[in-house]
Amino acid sequence: MDLEAVCKRSLVHAKPQGLILQYGTAGFRTDAQHLDHIMFRMGLLAVLRSKQTGSTIGVMVTASHNPEEDNGVKLVDPLGEMLAPSWEEHATCLASAEEQDLPRVLAAIVEKEAVDLLQTAFVVLGRDTRVTAFRPSSEKLSQSVIDGVTVLGGQFHDYGLLTTPQLHYMVYCRNSGGRYGLATVEGYCQKLSKAFIELTKQVSCSGDGTRSVKVDCANGIGALKLKEMAPYFSQGLSVQIFNDGTGGRLNHLCGADFVKSQQKPPRGMEMEPGERCCSFDGDADRIVYYYCDAAGHFHLIDGDKIATLISSFLKELLLEIGESLNIGVVQTAYANGSSTRYLEEVVKVPVYCTKTGVKHLHHKAQEFDIGVYFEANGHGTALFSEAVEVKIKRLAQELEGEKGKAARTLANIIDLFNQAAGDAISDMLVIEAILALKGLTVQQWDALYVDLPNRQLKVKVVDRRVISTTDAERQAVTPPGLQEAISDLMKKYKLARAFVRPSGTEDIVRIYAEANSQESADSLACEVSLAVFQLAGGIGERP
Numbered sequence: 001m002d003l004e005a006v007c008k009r010s011l012v013h014a015k016p017q018g019l020i021l022q023y024g025t026a027g028f029r030t031d032a033q034h035l036d037h038i039m040f041r042m043g044l045l046a047v048l049r050s051k052q053t054g055s056t057i058g059v060m061v062t063a064s065h066n067p068e069e070d071n072g073v074k075l076v077d078p079l080g081e082m083l084a085p086s087w088e089e090h091a092t093c094l095a096s097a098e099e100q101d102l103p104r105v106l107a108a109i110v111e112k113e114a115v116d117l118l119q120t121a122f123v124v125l126g127r128d129t130r131v132t133a134f135r136p137s138s139e140k141l142s143q144s145v146i147d148g149v150t151v152l153g154g155q156f157h158d159y160g161l162l163t164t165p166q167l168h169y170m171v172y173c174r175n176s177g178g179r180y181g182l183a184t185v186e187g188y189c190q191k192l193s194k195a196f197i198e199l200t201k202q203v204s205c206s207g208d209g210t211r212s213v214k215v216d217c218a219n220g221i222g223a224l225k226l227k228e229m230a231p232y233f234s235q236g237l238s239v240q241i242f243n244d245g246t247g248g249r250l251n252h253l254c255g256a257d258f259v260k261s262q263q264k265p266p267r268g269m270e271m272e273p274g275e276r277c278c279s280f281d282g283d284a285d286r287i288v289y290y291y292c293d294a295a296g297h298f299h300l301i302d303g304d305k306i307a308t309l310i311s312s313f314l315k316e317l318l319l320e321i322g323e324s325l326n327i328g329v330v331q332t333a334y335a336n337g338s339s340t341r342y343l344e345e346v347v348k349v350p351v352y353c354t355k356t357g358v359k360h361l362h363h364k365a366q367e368f369d370i371g372v373y374f375e376a377n378g379h380g381t382a383l384f385s386e387a388v389e390v391k392i393k394r395l396a397q398e399l400e401g402e403k404g405k406a407a408r409t410l411a412n413i414i415d416l417f418n419q420a421a422g423d424a425i426s427d428m429l430v431i432e433a434i435l436a437l438k439g440l441t442v443q444q445w446d447a448l449y450v451d452l453p454n455r456q457l458k459v460k461v462v463d464r465r466v467i468s469t470t471d472a473e474r475q476a477v478t479p480p481g482l483q484e485a486i487s488d489l490m491k492k493y494k495l496a497r498a499f500v501r502p503s504g505t506e507d508i509v510r511i512y513a514e515a516n517s518q519e520s521a522d523s524l525a526c527e528v529s530l531a532v533f534q535l536a537g538g539i540g541e542r543p
């Protein structure tokens with residue numbers, strides 16, 4: 001490790017003195033102007049992680065659903081997963097080191113993690129479409145990552161524009177010796193499209209021609225990548241893209257985050273009653289569906305209902321095949337109470353709750369033969385253990401009749417999921433395939449259960465760390481008295497549930513409340529916000 005060369009090069013990407021940023025739930029994220037040194041240093045860290053694991057490591061430059069002027073970066077571990085927690089700490093230390101401390105911090109990581117510096121390193125990069133008013137943001141920032149990689153002698157491949165889940169897929173492919181698929185955009189498009197076409201060709205065309213869906217791409221990378229992929233699956237589905245980045249701004253009044261949090265359609269989407277529509281977020285790892293009814297009312301179908309559709313379908317297939325595999329659904333505290341009840345009582349699958357952030361859900365889902373996980377906001381996928389995948393693919397060839405058909409359907413569904421990360425394009429194709437196979441309309445899907453009315457609010461406090469939680473964030477431990485106050489407030493309403501937690505991506509405290517009516521959910525959320533404001537050091541306007 002030529003520390004002298006690293007220090008010299010680092011001056012080109014000098015860290016603003018005193019600037020401290022933390023590797024959070026989704027990597028580093030802030031105003032793009034403050035990220036140059038972070039990018040260079042994440043290039044360095046990716047090389048060390050690659051040497052330590054003897055595997056290809058991914059670096060994705062994106063700020064997902066954040067406003068256009070922001071940017072961010074996250075590292076992708078060997079199996080396409082989020083970076084291991086101990087390395088998140090190294091990332092924070094490295095990002096916070098002042099220039100003169102850089103050699104010491106790097107040496108400490110090498111020692112602590114027993115990195116063999118003689119190992120070769122390989123890093124793959126992807127980036128979204130972000131530009132700032134004056135210059136490309138993601139493109140320039142990914143050059144800084146490359147600078148970090150090369151100064152430490154690492155090799156790299158820059159994929160250029162990719163969705164976040166596509167980069168996760170590439171990393172997984174490269175480290176699984178081709179077992180998972182071909183590590184190219186073409187390989188990705190072919191693997192998913194082949195599975196989708198196999199699935200949908202069994203559906204008898206009921207005279208209404210090709211199925212179609214309207215997709216809001218949040219003016220982000222999803223538009224480019226969906227356009228690129230659409231010809232591969234066009235015989236099974238036609239997509240009409242809105243907010244493709246040619247007119248509007250990234251994530252502005254559109255995209256999955258906007259639609260879910262505002263519970264209204266994105267700007268620019270032309271909705272006819274009963275038509276299936278969906279929205280991706282800015283880096284295409286989240287998806288939500290929606291439609292409007294004949295009276296013009298908007299209906300949101302969020303991650304919880306997506307998880308329900310997927311897990312019931314998988315359960316039905318297993319029943320048909322005659323295999324009793326251990327299937328589990330993983331949610332967070334934000335999952336609508338109706339969805340949890342429906343999954344447990346009607347679908348009869350065990351449901352688990354983890355802390356917010358996909359890495360927690362992903363990790364829990366790996367414990368099952370088949371683990372389905374979704375955050376309410378639409379980020380999720382399904383994971384199949386290697387043994388299950390091998391078994392189902394064998395059964396698909398061996399079994400005949402209805403059992404064989406079900407096994408082949410499941411084998412294709414396994415290929416259609418991106419098992420490295422939640423993926424809007426892959427999830428959309430899974431959903432479209434299931435709806436087609438089951439002959440369900442979007443309204444029938446929506447009618448599986450009725451969401452409990454709910455409300456999310458934010459409160460600003462002096463220091464959000466005064467709030468600590470337990471029981472997968474459903475109970476507040478500190479400050480004293482807060483949980484008692486919330487529990488007392490909940491008693492006033494029917495079917496009420498409320499919790500608070502400090503956000504991992506914004507400097508705020510989030511409040512969630514649900515109850516039997518919208519009025520009750522709104523007023524419970526408001527009362528809980530006030531309790532947070534009073535007991536946890538609220539600042540600014542009183543809720």
Ligand SMILES: CC(=O)N[C@H]1[C@@H](OP(=O)(O)O)O[C@H](CO)[C@@H](O)[C@@H]1O
Pocket residue numbers: 025026064334356357358375377379502503504505506510
């Ligand atoms: C309530 C909510 O939607 N929280 C989001 C949000 O995290 P917060 O820690 O709540 O800010 O961003 C995360 C990263 O994208 C995502 O995983 C999570 O679900």
Ligand SMILES: [Mg+2]
Pocket residue numbers: 064065164281282283284285286
């Ligand atoms: Mg995202």
